[in-house]
């Protein structure tokens with residue numbers, strides 16, 4: 002299988018074309034970086050021969066657009082699939098995914114959490130979809146590798162409501178850390194699942210990862226690629242108290258602070274240039290600001306290495322990769338200086354004479370060092386090609402996995418009832434958006450009153466509808482003392498009456514139902530999975546501790562749907578789901 006890979010980073014575009022079929026052959030690879038004044042550096046490797054030139058591409062978009070021409074000039078054709086690096090995949094993508102309209106919409110939603118990366122990644126996808134509309138486009142996510150990390154390393158100690166809103170640690174550079182872990186295990190000659198490794202990806206973005214027996218246990222990056230190490234233009238760790246301080250002292254807004262932490266901090270803030278080569282040159286000429294920056298950089302990295310060695314109870318290997326990790330002998334030395342206490346001793350000559358040609362991964366430790374010190378080129382593109390090939394092999398037939406969301410009891414109101422309950426002229430005011438586009442949870446709440454009891458503080462979901470509809474669980478109907486039929490949303494004829502009470506009045510209305518379990522499905526997914534609107538399918542929910550299969554799940558194909566199954570709280574309790582889960586669709590064939 003011939004796979005073209007796009008890897009758009011925060012300061013560079015790399016691409017590679019690989020034949021993956023038992024063996025792994027690199028046909029062409031290229032990297033654009035140092036964009037300024039309408040040009041950039043281009044390194045090109047074609048069938049083993051290296052070329053370096055200054056190319057007329059002033060930014061990432063121009064570089065992306067140049068790739069088809071470069072391939073055509075080499076007479077390359079017969080590409081089977083495109084693999085894309087996607088930096089932020091959130092909690093949903095624990096493995097590569099085909100990038101169709103609905104997966105791209107999900108990636109788009111994560112853009113605020115990776116503002117330097119996801120837009121660049123998506124620009125690559127958009128171009129590739131235009132140039133190669135018939136080829137599968139697969140996203141390989143930086144975050145996937147870290148989703149196996151334990152809760153104690155991914156949870157911030159912040160209010161529950163913030164955590165419910167999705168505030169958690171993710172970690173990035175996962176594809177690189179995974180490749181580097183595998184390569185280190187090859188060099189050491191032991192299976193990865195027996196090794197404890199600290200991997201240092203030191204590029205323009207930089208992160209340290211604790212790889213505990215093959216799984217990411219912790220990463221220095223968090224919710225966004227801003228936490229952790231000093232980077233080219235990013236600050237890494239900063240006391241969150243800085244937000245209040247900067248707002249009060251300098252009158253800065255959240256947007257201004259955030260933007261400066263992403264683009265005007267790190268080496269750039271400390272030395273004037275985001276590039277470690279410049280910092281090292283200036284430091285060598287006696288520039289004290291550059292010397293301090295290098296010390297800060299090394300010190301921060303060393304602290305994380307020590308922390309992760311403690312987290313895993315010791316390490317077998319320390320691995321360096323990324324532009325700085327691969328090329329800066331002096332930075333590797335500064336970072337390792339002082340780590341002798343934990344068994345890391347660097348051989349100064351070996352460290353100085355690193356040659357990474359032909360996927361070499363030389364060992365740099367001195368005789369008697371307990372910990373292996375390894376440097377290797379990160380082959381993110383190769384790893385993305387491997388994962389794209391594997392994903393396409395297992396996706397045929399596609400694994401039909403979709404998120405399962407739990408709908409708590411709620412009410413939809415017609416405008417007339419909004420006014421009856423909240424006063425003349427009242428309208429629903431959104432509190433937060435729901436995942437189905439255009440829908441929101443309103444500020445307003447009502448009481449549902451039945452003959453036996455009442456349900457208080459029941460959420461109203463907007464926008465208003467032509468008919469009022471009250472969705473409760475079967476358990477709720479016992480609390481209310483009424484019976485309700487199981488119905489699809491909108492199917493309200495001959496439904497029982499119930500009383501709703503708001504601050505300005507109360508009404509009696511029909512429309513009480515127990516919602517039939519259903520899937521909101523985007524037309525792309527319906528087509529990919531071969532299911533039609535109103536078709537009934539089975540969905541197997543796993544990984545919840547009380548896995549179960551739901552039958553009679555009704556598919557509702559809607560042009561703007563975010564593909565997602567909805568069940569009520571009784572169903573969620575029966576399946577042991579709290580919050581959300583994933584389900585696999587089981588079709589008739």
Ligand SMILES: Nc1ncnc2c1ncn2[C@@H]1O[C@H](COP(=O)(O)OP(=O)(O)O)[C@@H](O)[C@H]1O
Nearest residue numbers: 010012013204205206276277278324325328329
């Ligand atoms: N010979 C070198 N010595 C020191 N730093 C280097 C050297 N070569 C590259 N770098 C640094 O590597 C960083 C870029 O890393 P890279 O992994 O290519 O970036 P990206 O994260 O955009 O993929 C820059 O800070 C650059 O200065």
Ligand SMILES: CC(=O)OP(=O)(O)O
Nearest residue numbers: 010011173204206226
């Ligand atoms: C996530 C990240 O920081 O990536 P990069 O190193 O490409 O900037």
Ligand SMILES: [Mg+2]
Nearest residue numbers: 010204205206
């Ligand atoms: Mg990078």
